[in-house]
Amino acid sequence: MSTAPDLAMPTTITATDPAKAAAAPRIRLLSHGFSIEHPDPELGERLMADALGVADREAMHGIIRQLVKASASGESSDEVNLAFMISMVKSIKPRDSIEAMLVAQMVSVHVMAMRCAHHLANADDLAQHDSAARALGRLARTFPAQIEALNRYRSQGEPAITVQNVSVGDGGKAIVGNVTQHASVIVSDKNTVSAARNAPKASGSRRRPASADAKRKAQA
Template identity: 60%
Template sequence: MTTALTRNSTMPVARYGGNRPSPRIKLDRKDIVIQHPDAETGERLMGEALGAVDRDALHGILKQLMKASVILQKPDEDNLAFMISMVKGIAPRDSLEAMLTAQMVSVHVATMRAASRLAFTEGLSQQEGASRTLTRLARTFAAQMEALNRHRGNGERAITVQNLSVQDGGSAIVGNVAQHAHLTVGEPGTAKDAGLVPSDETGDYQHDRTEILRGATA
């Protein structure tokens, strides 16, 4: 039994984190048919794969992926199945990720097409054009990956300071420092202000240090 995708309901169809096999897609003229014995289960499984929150989102993403799967001016079922599988592998967790992952797999397909054209191009001018297209697509894909990672990390990017040089009159923090999305710069001060010398009982600290040095040279 197969069921054509409909848009007559907004009932949620996605349950994130599912590992069940996704149903296959059959293209019947302009219709997208989800092949599964149970219509509701088929839609739910496909929604899980694409991160779609309801039937409208599922219909929209499938239609967009179908257009991106075109080979020789005709949508290709095998190419579409591959793209759906790649989206499922990335496992979008919300609507933003669903849209971004759909773009990512579409850019990947376009990148491989550009690579194929470059491989079969002989003229220098055509090679340069294909090379520029391939480079731009590859950079776009890398930027999309970074955007996805930053979104999943709530927009934070850790910066770790491992080596630090302090001049006279400056201040420092001893140890590894991790900041998110920005760096904190301390006000100029003394070693005491920076924590290199205990803030309390400084006189006792200097006295103990003197006694230790005397003991070492005795």
């Protein structure tokens, strides 16, 4: 019994169902390319472009064509495998063209790694075993590097964190005021008061009256 989804069934999306209307449509492979299954072709392309994180029709078609080639098993494309790859891209939710290309690479690397794992499990001799093991190792190292690259790209442009507190730096000088910290740089506002600088002045002002009183008593 096959558990593969029935991709031949049309996706029925009506305008009265906003949840279904917002879902990205399926891709159907044809002998000359592919088609986007949606009652409204223009809306279907827009939904697919949004799901892939690209800005226009040309970029959307380019990403899909690349995924179709990456999904191929042997000489023919695998529609079930393609549906899985597009589903994974949508679940990661790329936000722009850079993320769309990187996520498409991540999904393709995963698919190739699983193929290498299959070849490794079914290797007939030592040469096939070693070849599949080396390829699987390289792909397994590439995938987490891609995840790190995506996280690093997404973290760019995050706002600096502003904290109102007392920050004590080297030498025991306390900075009181609004402190904005970004990366390893700490900048205080213009109204910052240095507690260490004011401390000697306060102690000196208390000692002067005592010295004057002692001098008057000595003269008397």
